[in-house]
Amino acid sequence: MTARRDPERPGRLLRTERETLLPLLRRTPPEDFERPTACPDWNVREVLAHCGAALVRIIEGRLPAFTPEHNAQDVAERADWSLDRILDELEYGMTEAGPAIEAAGGELDVIALGEWVHAGDVRDALGEPGAYEGLGLDDALALLATVSRERSTPRVCAFTPRGSWLLGNLVDGRAAAQLSSDEGTLIRMYTGRPVAPERYSLAGARREELVIYR
Structure with a gap:
């Protein structure tokens, strides 16, 4: 199915993560924040620092941003922060960024989706089951x-246990591709995370064409 923009969806997705991810992080041993993630250059701590910094940029209106250079600078600036300070900033961002994203008229919705995906990266690194299938999954799929x-990926008819999704845009002279997978694998594929080949079936498109974050 396709999904019309719900302006409250990004904020709702962030608040859902605040209520589910933050309690997990508050009880996680400090040494586990050094675990590597699906983001090649960042461990768990650095992913969380990036997430909090990005949301604060939105709240404070320090845009445009989110280039690799901005992201690296934000993480470096937080290198000597305590874990509590990093988590406090992330919680603040997840609480307060929704109205600013809503007011942007859709331009920043992709950031809310990215925050949810990064939460999946963290869960995955910590060995949590269903890392990319949390409570915000329906909102995440609608944003996807x-x-x-918007990111001009080719048209794909995706079939998952929760239903079907119409993704991307029609390309002249090219039929819609067909994808069958579970929802977590669908998220992984479109965000460039590692995926085992046996977890999906894709015909009519190349996997690399689907990635929305480059």
Whole structure:
């Protein structure tokens, strides 16, 4: 299915993560924040520092941002912060960024989706099951349907246990591709995370064409 923009969806997705991810992080042993993640250059601590910094940029209106250079600078600036300070900033961002994202008229929705995906990266690194299938999954899939069109990925009819999704844009002279997978694998594929080949079936498109974050 396709999904019309719900302006409250990004904020709702962030608040869901605040209520589910933060309690997990508050009880995680400090040494586990050094674990590597699906983001090649960042461990768990650095992913969380990036997430909090990005949301604070939105709240404070320090845009445009989110280039690799900005992201690296934000993480470096937080290198000597305590874990509590990093988590406090992330909690603040997840609480307060929703209205600013809503007011942007859709331009920043992709950031809310990215925050949810990074939460999956953290869960995955910590060995949590269903890392990319948390409580915000329905909102995340709806945002993905929109973002996949904005990022000019090819049209894909995706079939998952929760239903079907129409992703991307039609390409002249090219039929829609067909994808079958579970929802977590769908998220992984479109965000460039590692995926085992046996977890999906894709015909009519190349996997690398689907990635929305480059």
